[in-house]
Every structure is written in C-alpha cells, then in structure tokens.
Amino acid sequence: MSRAIIAFGANLGDREQTIASAARALADAVGVRLTAVSPVYESVAIKVDGADPDAPGYLNGVLAVETVLEPLALLDLLLDLEAAHGRVRTEHWGDRTLDLDLIDYDGRVVADERLVLPHPRAHERAFVLQPWLDLEPAAELAGFGPIAALRAKAADEVTRR
Ligand SMILES: Nc1ncnc2c1ncn2[C@@H]1O[C@H](COP(=O)(O)OP(=O)(O)OP(=O)(O)O)[C@@H](O)[C@H]1O
Numbered sequence: 001m002s003r004a005i006i007a008f009g010a011n012l013g014d015r016e017q018t019i020a021s022a023a024r025a026l027a028d029a030v031g032v033r034l035t036a037v038s039p040v041y042e043s044v045a046i047k048v049d050g051a052d053p054d055a056p057g058y059l060n061g062v063l064a065v066e067t068v069l070e071p072l073a074l075l076d077l078l079l080d081l082e083a084a085h086g087r088v089r090t091e092h093w094g095d096r097t098l099d100l101d102l103i104d105y106d107g108r109v110v111a112d113e114r115l116v117l118p119h120p121r122a123h124e125r126a127f128v129l130q131p132w133l134d135l136e137p138a139a140e141l142a143g144f145g146p147i148a149a150l151r152a153k154a155a156d157e158v159t160r161r
C-alpha cells in the first residue's frame with residue numbers, strides 16, 4: 001500500500017459541489033482509500049503572468065490517500081475524474097471546473113513524459129503546501145525538504161474558508 005497526496009483546485013461552476021463530488025468519487029474508486037481531506041482555501045488565480053484578481057477565485061486543498069494503484073494508474077484516475085467533472089483544456093493555466101494534481105507518491109522521484117514526481121510546481125505553491133501542512137506538518141517534498149520551510153517562502157496568498 002502506498003500513500004499519495006493529491007491537490008485539488010476549482011475556479012469555475014459550483015466549486016464546493018465539484019470538490020465534494022470528486023472526493024467522493026476518489027473514495028469510491030477501486031484500489032484507493034481516502035484517508036484525509038484538508039481544510040479548503042480561497043486563492044487568487046495564478047496565471048502565466050502572475051496573480052489575476054479579475055479571474056474567478058480558486059478553492060484549493062489536498063486529499064491524502066492510501067492506494068494499491070501505481071502512480072500512472074492513479075494519474076489516469078485523476079484525469080478521468082477531471083473529465084467527469086467538466087474539465088475542458090484550452091488555455092495553459094486557464095480557468096477550470098476541476099484540477100487534480102498528483103503531488104507526492106511515497107516520496108518517489110519520477111520523470112515520465114506523462115508524469116513528473118514530485119509535482120514540478122508544488123514546492124512554490126502555497127495553495128498546495130498550506131493545506132498539505134495542515135494534514136502532515138512534518139512532511140517533506142522529495143528533493144526540496146520540509147514543506148513547512150517551503151510554505152514559509154511561497155509568495156501566493158491563501159485564505160482559509
Ligand atoms: N504530478 C503530476 N500531476 C498531474 N499531472 C501531471 C503530473 N506530472 C505531469 N503531469 C501531466 O500534466 C498534464 C497536464 O496537466 P494539467 O493540464 O492539469 O496542467 P495544469 O494543471 O494546467 O498545470 P500545473 O501542472 O501547473 O498544475 C497531464 O495530462 C499529466 O500528464
């Protein structure tokens with residue numbers, strides 16, 4: 001059994017309902033046990049050019065799971081759940097009904113063309129690090145060190161709901 005951290009983000013549609021539905025679907029998936037759900041944070045949308053206060057705001061948080069799925073199978077499940085919740089890919093870092101990112105999988109380092117672990121931008125995102133810190137204060141991000149130190153350096157702002 002492995003343990004994984006999955007980040008969720010939503011800034012279109014009924015964000016709470018989408019997140020609740022995705023968490024339920026993940027909990028119901030074969031080979032996955034949902035072990036923890038973080039507090040949810042409001043955050044300003046980060047676009048390619050920086051924070052965009054005019055874009056719809058995000059709800060962000062993380063889910064902890066235990067799973068027998070290998071990382072690529074877990075990624076496929078997350079992509080299926082995004083699609084099932086109306087995710088449409090257009091603009092890079094564009095607005096979305098649901099984003100599910102695999103942040104950490106047993107501290108593994110992976111550089112597959114479909115999957116990079118740990119998630120390549122997790123180390124600088126307060127909207128990922130803060131909710132993860134709430135669940136696992138002593139966690140480390142493979143290759144980057146304690147998430148508490150990373151959180152302290154992250155520049156984006158998050159507000160607990
Ligand atoms: N750790 C990971 N978690 C999720 N997707 C990943 C990961 N590593 C690589 N990918 C790949 O990234 C692709 C594009 O992801 P996506 O469109 O969700 O990016 P994004 O959410 O817009 O940006 P970001 O990756 O910065 O959060 C996915 O199809 C997947 O194959």
Ligand SMILES: Nc1nc2c(c(=O)[nH]1)N=C(CO)CN2
Nearest residue numbers: 009043044045046058093127
């Ligand atoms: N606040 C916020 N901004 C983002 C987010 C996100 O989850 N929250 N996700 C992005 C691409 O995954 C790009 N920008």
